[in-house]
Amino acid sequence: MKSGQQDPQRLPRHLCADCALPKEVKSKVGEKVGLPCCHEIPSSESLRNYRVYWQKNTKEVVLAYSEGEKISDHDQYTNRTELDSKNLTLWISPVEILDNGTYQCVVQHLRFSHDFSPRVVCDAPVSLSVTADFSEPNITSNVINTTCESTEMVVTCSSHGGFPKPKISGVFNNGSLVWNTTWVSESSLSPYNVTGKLHLNVTKDVNLTCSVEYNGFVKSTSLLLTKTNDCIAPTMPPSYNVITATSIIFIIFLLAITLAARYFPRHACFHCSKNQDSMEEDEKESMKPPMICKMTSETSSL
Numbered sequence: 001m002k003s004g005q006q007d008p009q010r011l012p013r014h015l016c017a018d019c020a021l022p023k024e025v026k027s028k029v030g031e032k033v034g035l036p037c038c039h040e041i042p043s044s045e046s047l048r049n050y051r052v053y054w055q056k057n058t059k060e061v062v063l064a065y066s067e068g069e070k071i072s073d074h075d076q077y078t079n080r081t082e083l084d085s086k087n088l089t090l091w092i093s094p095v096e097i098l099d100n101g102t103y104q105c106v107v108q109h110l111r112f113s114h115d116f117s118p119r120v121v122c123d124a125p126v127s128l129s130v131t132a133d134f135s136e137p138n139i140t141s142n143v144i145n146t147t148c149e150s151t152e153m154v155v156t157c158s159s160h161g162g163f164p165k166p167k168i169s170g171v172f173n174n175g176s177l178v179w180n181t182t183w184v185s186e187s188s189l190s191p192y193n194v195t196g197k198l199h200l201n202v203t204k205d206v207n208l209t210c211s212v213e214y215n216g217f218v219k220s221t222s223l224l225l226t227k228t229n230d231c232i233a234p235t236m237p238p239s240y241n242v243i244t245a246t247s248i249i250f251i252i253f254l255l256a257i258t259l260a261a262r263y264f265p266r267h268a269c270f271h272c273s274k275n276q277d278s279m280e281e282d283e284k285e286s287m288k289p290p291m292i293c294k295m296t297s298e299t300s301s302l
Contacts, residue, residue: 005101006162015166017069023126023127024127024128026128026131027095028131028132029095031095032091032094033091034090034126035054037088037122037124038107038122039121041085042076045083047067047085051066052064052106052107052108053105054104054105055104055281056101056103056104061074062077064299068085080094082162087135088105092132097130097190097282098189100130100164101128101165103126104124104125104127105126106123109116109121128162130163131163131217134192134214135160135217135219136159138158138159139156139157139208139221141155142154142156144237150201150202153200154198155198155208156197156202157195157196158194159193160192160193162191162194162281163190164192165180166213167213168210169213170208172198179196179198180196181196194212200225202229207225208222209221209222209299210223
């Protein structure tokens, strides 16, 4: 480190009241992003009149310049950073998830005096919010029970490879859903895998939508949940007209049987009495003495 230079890890922090900085800069993994500094070098001066330190979380020196020359950079940012020589913007490319965090641009104007004490021009933070896209949500359903009224199933929605930590939401039958959600990540600055589960009773075919929300972005997928129809429908009771017609037919049938029972015995007895009279007459005839033919003498002489 050159004489008169301060340790960048021990730089004083003085907020710049006149610096209008965005509170947050957003970028996606793989893009190029610029972090604006709180000071712009006048056209009458050059970078040689300044020291510029870009730090992350007040601990890591990302990039440092003094008198127009690079004096330090962090291994994580080697060959991925540039400094604009006029507006002192820090350019990072390609952006990684590990770049997510708060940065400070510290600018010192060099006083070429015997004590080499620089004047702090500004020291202001800027936040970099890094996003990695999640995969399209994958929805699966598993039927665990079914009745004639409904189908009981477990629905699972999953997505992976994104950042930051997401939340799962959804719509079912025009109503919002509360998912039982779990997240898996190696660290707070690593991609996330997310899984949500639901226990549903489906009474008809209906669409379910699962959405993964992260840092202002949304990925959604829909699935048609189908109610199974493997039960026997109950027999419908006969209508009032059918019952009435059946009753009338049954009554007519009973009347017919009753009339038949009264008519046929009388008819049979009539035939029986007639046959009995005929038998009695035959019996009387058989009991009569035989007739003897008397021939007169006159007849015999003939």
